Structures are given as C-alpha cells and as structure tokens.
Amino acid sequence: MGQHRISRLLQEELSARVAEQSNRQLYTLSVLTALFLPPTLITGFFGINTKGLPFADNQHGSLIVMILALGSAVLAYGIIRALGVRAPRE
DSSP: OHHHHHHHHHHHHHHHHHHHHHHHHHHHHHHHHHHHHHHHHHHHHHTSOOTTOTTSSSTTHHHHHHHHHHHHHHHHHHHHHHTTOOOOOO
C-alpha cells in the first residue's frame, strides 16, 4: 500500500513539473506571437504588389515602413507589460 502511494506521489510531481515547463513554453510562444503580429501585418500589407501603396514614391519609404513595423512591435510589448502579463513563476 505504501509503495503504491509513493509511486502515485512521484507521478503527480513529475506531471506537475511537465505542466509547469509546458506553461512556460506556451507563455514564451504567446508573447512572441503578440510581438510579431503587428510587424507581420505591416510587412504583409506593404508586400502586396499594387499601385498606390503609401510611401511607394518616397525615397525613404522602406526605412519608414521598417520604423513603423519596429514601433508597432515596441507598442505591443508596452501593452503586454501594461496589462501586467508576467512569466509563470518557477
């Protein structure tokens, strides 16, 4: 009876550690997804080959779009921090 209980406790501890590691990995993936979403939308929009795109005739258009994409990622990071999203505790 005691051996079965010890085995079950060890199994529960192992399951808890695996779940904690999975939560940390999912947190990291979620934050990265949130950070890369705005720049991905911007580059996707400017990646289409149509006439009349903003900044197409501007000499520094590519630089402006890169700054816009970087700025949107920084803004997303600021929003994540302002909402208080924190990494799972160890």
